[in-house]
Every structure is written in structure tokens, then in C-alpha cells.
Amino acid sequence: MTRPRQFDLIVFDWDGTLFDSTALITRCIQAACADVGVAVPSDRDASYVIGMGLIEALQHAAPGLARDRYPELGTRYRHHYFARQHEIVLFEGTLAMLQALKAREHWLGVATGKSRRGLDEALSSVQLKGLFDATRTADETASKPDPQMLLELMGHFDVAPERTLMIGDTTHDLQLALNAGTPCIGVGYGAHERAAFDAFGPLHVADSVADLHDWLARHG
Structure with missing residues (x-):
């Protein structure tokens, strides 16, 4: 054919x-960082990682977090995202x-x-x-x-x-x-x-x- x-x-x-969904993802990354007590990335830094796999993205967005806490950060991100995904x-x-x-x-x-x-x-x-x-x-x-x-x-x-x-x-x-x-x-x-x-x-x-x-x- x-x-x-x-x-x-x-x-x-x-x-x-x-x-x-860019704005929502950015806000959810920032909210997750605040939840675990790590520095909240700027809008620019949070949006830069969109498109990466979740854990890799969070490692870039929150480089100061202890490695063993990235799964926790991922859980908090998912919590915020799934609560608001209907807005997308x-x-x-x-x-x-x-x-x-x-x-x-x-x-x-x-x-x-x-x-x-x-x-x-x-x-x-x-x-x-x-x-x-x-x-x-x-x-x-x-x-x-x-x-x-x-x-x-x-x-x-x-x-x-x-x-x-x-x-x-x-x-x-x-x-x-x-x-x-x-x-x-x-x-x-x-x-x-x-x-x-x-x-x-x-x-x-x-x-x-x-x-x-x-x-x-x-x-x-």
C-alpha cells in the first residue's frame, strides 16, 4: 500500500x-518539592524537565534532595497531579x-x-x-x-x-x-x-x- x-x-x-498541561506539571513539581522540604524550583527550572521520565525529571528539578528520597518526591508529585489532571x-x-x-x-x-x-x-x-x-x-x-x-x-x-x-x-x-x-x-x-x-x-x-x-x- x-x-x-x-x-x-x-x-x-x-x-x-x-x-x-505545562503549567499544571510545573505547579505540581513545585508543590511536591515544598512537601518534602527541598528548595522549590523556579517556573523555568520546573518546566525545563517536562518530557523526561519522572524520577530523572525530579532529580534535575530538585538536585539538593537525598537520592533515597526521590521516590517520596515522586509520590508527592503524583498526588498533586492526579488530584488535578481533570483540569487538563x-x-x-x-x-x-x-x-x-x-x-x-x-x-x-x-x-x-x-x-x-x-x-x-x-x-x-x-x-x-x-x-x-x-x-x-x-x-x-x-x-x-x-x-x-x-x-x-x-x-x-x-x-x-x-x-x-x-x-x-x-x-x-x-x-x-x-x-x-x-x-x-x-x-x-x-x-x-x-x-x-x-x-x-x-x-x-x-x-x-x-x-x-x-x-x-x-x-x-
Whole structure:
């Protein structure tokens, strides 16, 4: 079967790329740090770690905490996050973009720093049923920017790197793509500033979901 356009497989990061969750994650990291009595990171430092696996992210956000207390910090983060996750919504226009890509017969994947439990809960929404063909999370593969999750997704569909596109809102996502040998797109409305993407040679940096949708319609 001949598949459309330039890319067969389009892989999305989750938080800050599809879901408007950056602010909530930042606040939950800060609240968890306060709970365990470690210095509360700034908004910039807390948002920088979004996209990493949870424990690795917390180690970066709270470097002064004793190593054996990171599981406790992780527990406090989950407490705050799961208490408020109902507040998180898709960025406006995201569902229409994903549906359009499916209609054009792209395979859609997710490569995320979320846990499998967290991603499955998000994907249980009726509106997202059947949209994604395969997903990988940080607790079942190596954490970003290690290329394992992206390599596994390409292997699952037997798709070459040049026919795969990685889309994300952090430098961790773009470094993941670089490490896996795939083209990438940055989104400038998430956790990291768009100027930070320049070093990774993205095909495009989208200012909004509408901008991303338009680029994919023309080039994807």
C-alpha cells in the first residue's frame, strides 16, 4: 500500500504538545518539592524537565534532595497531579489535526515522558479512542533523549527514520529525534522557548496548533 506524502509515521510528544498541561506539571513539581522540604524550583527550572521520565525529571528539578528520597518526591508529585489532571485539556484544534492526519492514512504514535498508567488514563477519553496506532512511555523504555522509544515505534511499523517525523515542545524531544536519525518539528507554545530549538535543525517551529496543522497539511 502506498502511504501519503513525505512521512508514514508521525510521532507526538504528549504534555505541552498535544495537551495543555505545562503549567499544571510545573505547579505540581513545585508543590511536591515544598512537601518534602527541598528548595522549590523556579517556573523555568520546573518546566525545563517536562518530557523526561519522572524520577530523572525530579532529580534535575530538585538536585539538593537525598537520592533515597526521590521516590517520596515522586509520590508527592503524583498526588498533586492526579488530584488535578481533570483540569487538563487538549490544545484547541488538536483533535481536528489528529483526525485529519488519520484520514490521510498516516500512522500516529506517541513518545512521552509520562508513565504508562498516566498515558492510558489520558487515552481513555472517548474523543481519543483509536487515534493513536502505537505509544511508548518513559517507564517502559529509556527516558528521553535516549532514542529507544522512537526506535521501537519505527520498528513496530517497519518505517525508516527519514519517513518518520517527531513533534515535540522541548529540546528533549528534538534531541530524541536527532539521536534516532529522524526529522523533527518543534512547537513553541509548550515548555521550552522556541529559540532553544535552533540547534536541532527542526523542519519547522509551530507557533500554534493551527500553524502545526497547516504545515502538516502542506508538507506532512
